[in-house]
Amino acid sequence: MNQSDRLLTVEEAAERLGTGVRFIRRLISERRIRYVKLGKHVRIADTVLSAYVAERTVEPMRTGRSGYGTAA
Numbered sequence: 001m002n003q004s005d006r007l008l009t010v011e012e013a014a015e016r017l018g019t020g021v022r023f024i025r026r027l028i029s030e031r032r033i034r035y036v037k038l039g040k041h042v043r044i045a046d047t048v049l050s051a052y053v054a055e056r057t058v059e060p061m062r063t064g065r066s067g068y069g070t071a072a
Contacts, residue, residue: 007036007043016049027052 010028014021027033028042033052036043 006046008046008049010042010044013044013049016046017053 008016010021010024014024017024024033024044028035028044033044034048036045
């Protein structure tokens with residue numbers, strides 16, 4: 001996390017990932033994502049969310065067109 005990294009609330013993080021707040025809170029409670037604790041408030045850095053998505057992005061098995069549907 002760098003100095004200019006934006007800290008998101010749990011609600012903002014859930015909105016950014018398109019999930020519910022409950023999912024984000026579970027990630028935090030299971031310590032599957034890095035977070036910042038500021039008193040009773042929990043914040044997640046924007047770059048942490050980006051890294052979480054990048055680590056879990058699954059690449060397709062084939063990148064080119066398959067041989068199906070082409071004329072012989």
